[in-house]
Amino acid sequence: MAEENKKFEPKNKEELKTAVQETRPGPVFIPQVDIFEDVNQVTLLADMPGVNNENISVDLEDDQLTIRGTVKEPENKDEIVISREYNWENYFRKFTIGNIIDREKITAAISDGVLRLVLPKAEETKPIKISVNVG
């Protein structure tokens, strides 16, 4: 039951600090991710509120996986800010994938601001069970 009563720990949005220059000025946020793998695939979940399937791009080049999401300004022009506790900006994150991925079978879906990226492992990299004969 301890898990059920867990309170949400507030976390500040982390800004990307890198030499990579964005064409648009302003901060770029690092989405928080879960990455896990099983025998068949590597799955990546990324929190990217404000991003939908029209403004996300996922690239895999060699072993470099890049996730980029652009966020539209949510506020109307005539709105006046009373208090602001968070900023919205584009998301960017890059990973090195250790496994050999079957590129043809990569699937990506985004819903409610969470990206789910499934990277199936290539057949030749899957573990093969070798039976040892007793001789």
Next chain:
Amino acid sequence: MNIIRWREKPWFEFDPFSEITKLKSDMDRLFGVVRSVTSHEPMFPKVFPALNLTHDEHNFYIRTELPGIKAESLDINTNGVSISIKGERIIQEEGENVSYHRSEREGGYFKRVLSLPAKIEPDKIEAKYKDGILTIVLPKATEAKPKKITVKAQ
């Protein structure tokens, strides 16, 4: 301000500048507060979720980023003076045979109460959830809306 007596501390621990250092940190804190109120730099709150509050002529707008939450699990209540947002974010189990490389996304309960700066129409509040962002539109009560006063030329 306290007067520090000589004998309270041995001479080698006595810092004649401690009061000045304290004054400086107090001043920094004071200006830090003033600055964050006047500028639009976001102030990161110690509670979840972070809210942005804006308004225009007709409405107040509360926006908050809640990725991966079911809209029906959100519980929004108002008494006309304040509004409370309650919910839970569930990080689903991904099976037993997975090994995690990274686990940064967090789940859990949250509740946030916000005082409203002016009177609103509680019956006409609308809440939308899209792409992980919750937007609550609170129409201002007629008496809270700005009134245009025309000046008659004589």
